[in-house]
Amino acid sequence: MSWFAKTFSSTIGRKIVMSITGLFLCSFLVIHLIGNFQLFKDDGGAAFNVYSHFMGHNPVIRVLEFVLLAGFVFHIWDAVALTRRNKAARSVGYAMNRPQDNSNWSSRNMGLLGTVILVFLIIHLYNFFLPTKTGGLDKVMVDGMMIDNLYIRVAESFKIWWYVALYVISMIALAYHLVHGFQSAFQTLGLNHKKYTPAIKTLGYVFSVLVCLGFASMPLYFFLFK
Template sequence: MSWFTKTFSSSIGRKIVMSITGLFLCSFLVVHLIGNLQLFNNDGGQAFNVYSHFMGHNPVIRVMEFVLLAGFVFHIWDAVALTRRNKAARPIAYAVNHPEQNSNWSSRNMGLLGTVILVFLIIHLYNFFLPTKTGGLDKVMIDGVMVDNLYIRVAESFKIWWYVVLYVISMIALAYHLMHGFQSAFQTLGLNHKKYTPAIKGFGYAFSIIVCLGFAAMPLYFFLFK
């Protein structure tokens, strides 16, 4: 197994792991967004609570939670490892350096963007995910089944101005993170061609904006209109 360890502990190997886990997390964002769109139903939260109950009690989804956690851990760990390795390889900055001429803002600030997203993720999990596992939510009866009233927690949280601001800023950070990361993942995996790269880049930009706008619209909707 030494070849396997050496491969995936190298810079190239870590970049491959980051690319695969990053694309996997993108698929999670799509699924999560589609489910959370139930918040816009004008039914007092019934559809969203049914969706949340299904996600929390389906055995396949429960297994995927561990896969998702592993994806986050590997993605963050490799990002930190690559950053430290790059700094160690060049401890003294170039005397003349104009990175803005060779890269965009998001690619030069992936660490900052990732840190903002990580802080938001910790707060978000503490506010929504943890109460579903510890029984800290009110209950509501739907079709004869007692389920967690996660909708009320969402509605109450999105009435807190600082949380709404944090949420929106984090979605902006996520959008910039995805704009660079999406294309970079395909390039790392060898899917880089002058004919297809512009299409991948364009799709990545559209994906980043649409997904993050969808998430950002939720707290703004509750804060302004509910």
């Protein structure tokens, strides 16, 4: 196993792990966004509560939660390791340092963007995910079954101005993070070609904007209109 450990602890190995886990997390964002669109249904939260109950009690989903957690952990761990390794390799700064000439803002600030997203993720899980696991939510009757009323927790949270602001700012940070990360993932995996790279870059921009705009629309909708 030594070759395996050496490969995935090397710089290129860590970049490959970051790329694979990043694309996996992108797929999670799409699924999560589609499910959360149930919040817009004018049914008192019934559809969203049924969706949340299914996601929290389906055995396949429960197993995938651990896979998702592993994806987050590996992605964050490799990001920190690569950042420290890059700083160590450039312990002495260049005499002429103009990174803005050959890189965009998001690529130069992935650490900052990632930190904002991580802080938001911790607060988000504490506010929504943890209560579903500890029984800290009120119950509601839906189709003859008593289930957690997560919709009420969402509605109440999205009436708090600072939480809405944090949510929107975090989605902006996530959009910038995805703009750079999406294209970089394909490039790291060797899918870099003058014919296809522009299309991948465009797809990355569209994906980043639409997904993050979709998430940001939810707290704004509740705060402004509900």
